[in-house]
Amino acid sequence: MREGMFRNISGCAISGIISRSGKRFSGKLIIDSISVMHERSNGLGGGFTAYGIYPEYKDYYAFHIFYDHRMAKKECEEFLEEHFDIINLSKIPTTKIPEIKDEPLIWRYFVTPLPTKLTDSQLDEREFVAKCVFRINTGIDGAYIFSSGKNMGVFKAVGFPEDVGRFYRLEEYEGYSFTAHGRYPTNTPGWWGGAHPFALLDYSVVHNGEISSYDANRRAIEMYGYKCTLQTDTEVITYIIDYLHRKIGLTLKEICSVIAAPFWSTIEGKPQKEREELEYLRNVFDSKLITGPFSIIVGFEGGIMALNDRLKLRSMVVGEKDDMVYVASEEAAIRVIQNDLDKVWAPKGGEGVIVTLEERKV
């Protein structure tokens, strides 16, 4: 059985680092952070997202693809050639280590949609790319695009996260933000695609928790053309964020008020304008409310957002030092890379911490 054929619930560790000034730093830092929380994973999944790592190809979508076999690669590449201009392609560099086994073929492509195909589709560029990703992931057996944004990339595998980091030689990449995930699934995933982070376009999510609203959220989001093939919480959360942010146009702060909505008793105590706005969001986007325990770090182009469920049923701590912001399931995972913090706090349930690069606003 592989991921997607059953519902796999997980406990986890998450960590995230961003430089607000956009200064690029090595992936070693995030490996050091997540490895402190070794006990929170069980060796059945680990992964990273890195933003700002492909400045030389920043205008192209970077597809990271797992292939189970050569036939899948051939079929997938035919599809890519039909729909995209492929600027560059290569194997993703890895180091063989005993802790990481059974790797699939792991390839990377820098692509841009073919103008004629894009015009014919009557879609905007990002929607076109997202649709193609869905087409490949659900239509080509043995091919799976696990990263599809610009100037960013996901690196994941079955194993402990620190080993996954070494396997992908993450210390050789430099980015302005990184997120990491160590997984403690209750069932054996048996497939690398099921590891986290989960990403669509430049949105990525690392998540710790098990949401009780899963099927309500899944059935709601599938109405808008998304297909939840993995049966994991992280997948559905990513689609909800993509839908609300990219398709509906809500701000990240508004998204927090939808997915981890304040309680009615809190809303009623707010000034009228704010109260009406919160009531509007809860009413209109009711099926996107996420209940049950979660802490998530959402990565996107130019920033990260950390958010806990409305009752704060999972631990999550934020620390700041100069232009650096750190988020982790445990404070120790921050202290190990920066012990001299200006500020450290545990955000309240439903209180989103949104950090963006200084030169941009989201």
Added chain:
Amino acid sequence: MAVDYIYPDYEIIRDYDRCIACRVCERQCANEAHEYLSDSKKMIADNAKCVNCHRCVSLCPTRALKIVKSDHTFKENANWTGKSIKEIYKQAGSGGVLLSSMGNPENYPVYFDKILLNASQVTNPSIDPLREPMETRVFLGAKPDRIERDEKGRLKKNLPPHIMLSMPIMFSAMSYGSISYNAHESLARAAAHLGILYNTGEGGLHEDLYKYGKHTIVQVASGRFGVHTTYLNSGAAIEIKMGQGAKPGIGGHLPGAKIVGDISKTRMIPEGSDAISPAPHHDIYSIEDLKQLVYSLKEATGYTKPVIVKIAAVHNVSAIASGIARSGADIIAIDGFRGGTGAAPTRIRDHVGLPIELALASVDKRLRDEGVRNNVSLVVGGSIRSSADVVKAVALGADCVYIGTAALIALGCHLCRSCQTGKCNWGIATQREDLVKRLNPNLGYKRLINLLTAWQHEIKEMMGGMGINSIESLKGNRLMLRGVGLNEKELEILGIKHAGE
């Protein structure tokens, strides 16, 4: 003819050691089943008149009475049951259509009883509603598919008219006429106190109850009784009744005997005239006509109120609902074949329609497949018997449920299913003044509040057990359900897995 005598189904058993011949039973029975023999100073009973409503049993001061099922029987026959034989005698004697009341009592599967709920263990904590907020508030109405912002970037309130409920339960349509004024007053006051809505049914709205308008759904049915502009504008929502679960495909008939006094005034028809609601609306012969009525009602109320379209669950219910969702309606109410009624032809009640669980599951799925689920809210009834049914209905995909029979039982109804006689001993389905008086609305509304307060507590407990702290996360959350003893097709239609999967 001798053959027309049918031995009664129920027998009144009197314990003469306890009976003090106080004659309470005699005074309480509108069917005149009890009689006092002054010569022997003894009470006797005519079982043939008994409808088994328990009024005398409940009020007997010495607990001397009970009603038992008769053991009188025909020769056993798995095909020709006593019921079938007796119905033939009745029809051969009268030449008439058999009449019944309340919901379908026949032995069809009750899917709610074959569905089990989930609870959290280990990987996900359950939530204690006594310690943490547990939210049951729902909104009914269409939802916009895009946001709009003003020049300052603030979200504009582009929300179509909707209603807000403190819990996903409303009182379903029961007309003033089919039930008593005191029953109506109890429902209206309970709805107002609970922060939910009750429904006028097709009988208009008594002027004394206009003050509960914010908690009232005003119904427009095929007879258009009691419909005028003030009426339409007095409610929080308007319901177009296309059909009823107890009698899909046919209209309604309130006998002239019940059209008296305020009922005649409220319905705007002469005293003593039969109130006949046609089977179809004679201005709706197709979906495009329905759309016109929806918009006529919206015009009449300045687009300030959501419009509900209520249909009976019939075989192609999902296609019908999908059509309604594109016809301007804000809410679709679906009534299952176990829904109650004050009177229906027995054959229709017992043989037409669908179980609400299947209708709900298939409509919710169809509306999602077609991408129109957010155009409408879904309300289901017929029959919801407990808070567990409410939770299961919401998890299957309902926004809210309607309860009718359960509310009447809270008011004292003992489900004797004799509403059509107009002699309800509990003061509910009657217009006889001496009987109506028996239902005290000051007590009645409190019993309804008690019932729904208890249900709300239970809903919160079940949600908390599943680790869900707001009702919207339960809506359509079918992974929280498992079937027991259902076949693959049933599971497929319900969209749930079997227990153990």
